[in-house]
Amino acid sequence: MKVMQLLPELNSGGVERGTLEIAKALVTAGHQSLVVSNGGRMVHQLEAEGSQHLSLAIHRKSLASLWQIRPLRKLILQHQPDILHVRSRVPAWLTHFALRGIPAAQQPHLISTVHGFYSVNRYSAIMTQAEKVIAVSDSVVEYIHTHYPHCPAKNIVRIYRGIDPQAFPHNYQPSxxxxxxxxxxxxxxxxxxxxxxxxxxxxxxxxxxxxxxxxxxxxxxxxxxxxxxxxxxxxxxxxxxxxxxxxxxxxxxxxxxxxxxxxxxxxxxxxxxxxxxxxxxxxxxxxxxxxxxxxxxxxxxxxxxxxxxxxxxxxxxxxxxxxxxxxxxxxxxxxxxQRQQVAPVQQFSLAQMCEQTLALYQRVVEQD
Structure with a gap:
């Protein structure tokens, strides 16, 4: 598969970290990983882990961002990804308009991730208008059901974000x-x-x-x-x-x-x-x-x-x-x-998050 993820910038934060984690998992599994953003300090890590970064100013919440629709459409046609995965509202809107100029038979599959409880309005609704909508918790699933009833329940897929248990080992002690x-x-x-x-x-x-x-x-x-x-x-x-x-x-x-x-x-x-x-x-x-x-x-x-x-x-x-x-x-x-003990954590692993996301990509591509 060839997957293109889109987000505003690659500086810091949960959305950015999740993008890098999925990019790395794609490369490890032998797929092609492309990321489109305005750049940032995490680009070096992204590229070192085997993904290709495509720089485009898709980060501004302003009408000036509409100038990026044509360059984005050009990138999509040039690289022909199987999947576009939008992770934020401005990139989602720009992708929406970019796809309008591409014949339906040539369009990639569209997936979004709802990372936040966005303000409820038409601007935010774009995140629920993909082929599959990933929700990062059951609370987000409920938020989508409540505020965007037009989004069919069968299109929403709950995939918890995860952490690497080796990076946060049980009973870890600082040096x-x-x-x-x-x-x-x-x-x-x-x-x-x-x-x-x-x-x-x-x-x-x-x-x-x-x-x-x-x-x-x-x-x-x-x-x-x-x-x-x-x-x-x-x-x-x-x-x-x-x-x-x-x-x-x-x-x-x-x-x-x-x-x-x-x-x-x-x-x-x-x-x-x-x-x-x-x-x-x-x-x-x-x-x-x-x-x-x-x-x-x-x-x-x-x-x-x-x-x-x-x-x-x-x-x-x-x-x-x-x-x-x-x-x-x-x-x-x-x-x-009375000091309390916490049992070792088995759930919410990074491996599970990556596995479930890549499995979703695979299912969507195989529907063709």
Whole structure:
């Protein structure tokens, strides 16, 4: 097979990571892998793993992007892929218009992946208008059924995103050098019960909830310390300043540490005693929660979206009814007083995700 994936850019993020993972799986299985994007720092890895990158400015949410329809049509006709796999709304629209100028007999099969709970409108509807629509969790399947009833149920295929269990091995321990440097940089973390809130600094991630939890528990449990692992975009600098001032006003500056954006997230998740998922909006999947559980670190989170699906299968005691702060506190107390074990994770593997996606490609191509 020859598969062409389309996405805005290749810099960072879950969509980009998933694109590279499927590209690598295609090459490993002896297929041809093409990726169209505006480029980015992950292109080098993509090409090193055997895929071809085709650079096209399909990343801007503006009318100027319509100029890319003809060049995209030319690329499709030149490379003649069996499958076009669109992973974002602008590339999906451009592909839609590009295919209009190609005779039906020459058109490749079209597959989309709904990665997010997009705003519900005509612009987002394009993601549900492919031959097969991949949903990254049951929550996304429900979102499509609810908001886009025109999309036939038989066209929706749930394929969970996955992680490589070898990259997040059960009971993994950070190296002595890493621990030494971390405790040198953040001496306040040593010999503490660490609760970790991973993710970008935005209002959606639940930092205010974290502050409330620490405020409620720190007197009874002085060993408790919260670590926020994630950076603030320049646009969010004012919000970061706001929450840091709130922490200081409550006298909690010695109980909450911000370590910024990190590339060593595995080490932080493994160092933590508990990882929290406190987002005020449902997440489509919840990759970080899965990574933590794979390492053997307990996760406590709100019962919604993809995180709830992961927890219900892997660590149901970590599920808390949405916004039930009292129950969240009780669960944290239990974990502080009695260390909990997480069983080795067998589900949600990268191998399963790749296998199911390639099998879907094969089924679609064989329908011809």
């Amino acid at each position: 002595a050098q890493w621990l030494q440097k971390t405790f040198h940089d953040y001496p306040q973390l040593e010999n503490r019960f660490l609760i970790c809130l991973p993710g970008r600094i935005t209002r959606l991630k639940g930092h205010e909830t974290l502050i409330e939890l620490v405020q409620a528990l720190h007197k009874k449990y002085p060993q408790l310390h919260a670590v926020v692992v994630g950076g603030a975009d320049p646009k969010k600098a004012a919000y970061l300043d706001e929450i840091e001032k709130k922490i200081a006003s409550l006298g909690l500056s010695n109980d909450i540490t911000f370590v910024g954006h990190r590339s060593d997230i595995r080490e932080w998740l493994a160092l933590s005693d508990v990882v929290l998922s406190l987002s005020s909006q449902a997440e489509t999947f919840g990759r970080t929660a899965l990574e933590a559980l794979s390492l053997g670190t307990p996760v406590i989170g709100w019962k919604r979206g993809g995180v709830a699906e992961i927890l219900s299968q892997l660590y149901p005691q970590g599920l808390i009814e949405v916004d039930d702060l009292d129950c969240m506190q009780m669960q944290l107390k239990w974990h502080i007083e």
